Amino acid sequence: MNPLLECLKNTLGEKPFSRLTGAKIGIAGAGGLGSNAAMHLVRSGCQDLTIVDFDRIEASNLNRQFYFADQVGRFKVVALAENLKRINPDLHLRIETEEIGKENIEYLFADCDLWLEALDRAEVKKLFVEAAVTLGKKVVSASGIAGWGNSDALRIHQINSKLVIVGDLTSEVAQHRPPMSPRVSIAAAKEADVVLTWILGQGD
């Protein structure tokens, strides 16, 4: 067992630890939300991740996404797999470089129990959440994360027992309101925390 997992097992205890390592998590998108949420989940002991994104890293992503300057031009999921394995070398990762759409969501994520929506476009967010509802999966999504300031507005909206939306629900990415690292990272961390809570139960 590698040092990260050894420490987590000692900190959390055997049962919670094995729930974390056994959870099958699907992450749709490896941009600001997905790359950072994956980082938090891996640091927390999650071992079994499916991550899907068709995009390559651009210089403009480095202001908020979990990538480095020497990775520009590479597929996000490939670079992310490398970065995550530097945290936990024994990860079980399934990565796909497909564009997510109505026709492939089920095929890509049916094996995952917990879904994390980290997509850019509102239309695809909707499709992903509706697919999760149809398949009876738990899904955490994000909406309204752009800009800076008023970060307490990035709230957890518990829609029902299987659907949570994180964000202020209104701050859309725009010319004058770009996505910036602090708010995007907060939303990503909250999404990851919702997943942890599903796996471990509500903390104290």
Place this chain on the structure above:
Amino acid sequence: MNIMINGEKAELRDTISLQRWVEEQNIPHTTVIIEYNGEIIPEERWGYVELKQGDQLEILKFVGGG
């Protein structure tokens, strides 16, 4: 008949499907999910839901950014 939309009372003239109501209200259907009496109804099922007295709708609109 009266229904509740995002916590506010609204009046409907006739029985109408959720699909038709969304169209009439010019709701941007490609970016919203709809909770109908506590249950999220995927868009492909909107046509099968007939709105009736006392129904509660929550319209949740997604905005871009990830």
